[in-house]
Amino acid sequence: MKKSQIFTRGLIKENAVLVLMIGLCPALAVSGTVRDAFGMGLAATFVLFFSNIIISIMRKRIPNEVRIPIFILIISTFVTIIDYFMQAFQPNLYQALGVFVPLIVVNCMILGRAEAYASKNSVINSALDGLGVGLGFTLALTVMGAIREIFGNGTLLGMAIFGEGFKNAPVIFMILPPGAFLVIGVMKALINRYSK
Amino acid sequence: MKDPALIFLAAFLVNNIVLMRFLGLCPFFGVSNAVETATGMGMAVIFVMTLASWITWIVYHGILLPFDLVFLRTAVFILTIASLVQLVEMFLKKSYRTLYNALGIYLPLITTNCAILGVTFLTIDNKFNFLDSTIFSIGTGLGFMVVMITFAAIKERLDLAPINPSIKGYPISFIAAGLMALAFLGFSGLFGLT
Structure with missing residues (x-):
């Protein structure tokens, strides 16, 4: 498989989310605003990229059992x-993401790539794969964050995009938990409809 | 928030782990096809969640804090939970065969269940004492089980409903879960809990 295909496969065709x-x-959980969603995506991409590289380097020394x-x-x-980097340099973002930063460790996407890809492939390919899957995750989260922030708060990245009237009565449930389920449900339905 | 009853209610309904906190979604969507399996999974989660919160509370306050090793929290907790689940599985297999037959197949799934690890982090972040963290994890586990069983019942009906093929499966499950979350929003503010 070509190097570019390894990268784009995780980005679009096999998008994790x-x-x-x-x-x-x-x-x-964290797609309420674009900032939180993007921050979470980059944090997961960082972990995925470097853990894929290290696991790939050590793949011949790790006993199978x-x-x-x-x-x-x-x-x-x-x-x-x-976790500690965000606590030190992005305290507001860290506060908003809360328990989901340490919980990156049980994200099945990361362990899944380690088991299915990095433990069997070369370092360069594993790095590309990690970057592709991670950025695909970031893309999905950012799109969801944008939809929920625009409708739920009338802003994009904190800047108002609708007129004064919208501020008084936004679709508030979009940034509350039910909105997350609804947005991903409709997105998945559209993907099912147009991908076949 | 010191009253144990309020801690229980907050964990059970107001901050429901699945619908409000978004933890444990994989089993919520994956293992909820029949009411019986949902019940089994719910019981296994309550059991392991309570045990895990005891063990990690003891490890955190007995080892990590006194020796100034708090930065190892993530690694130590996940390894503790993984070995705990393995141990519970072996113990049940040997000593309580009936319980093992009921819960056994769900136990390996629980290791990577973010609900369990999430609850142990939350008890530490909320600075609960030992009793409070027990009540918190039982309440959270019960909340998981109740929502799981309700959702399984909805899904059993959905299987028979004539739905547009592109909405069948995941999309309609998400939308149904969204409506449940909307209903659970009604609990916020109960007894002044948020």
């Missing part, structure tokens, strides 16, 4: 790094 339906918890605990340890190392 919208096509494979994995990593749903953070996707629904204990591979899953070792993968989890490697992933949790990078989760701890991004």
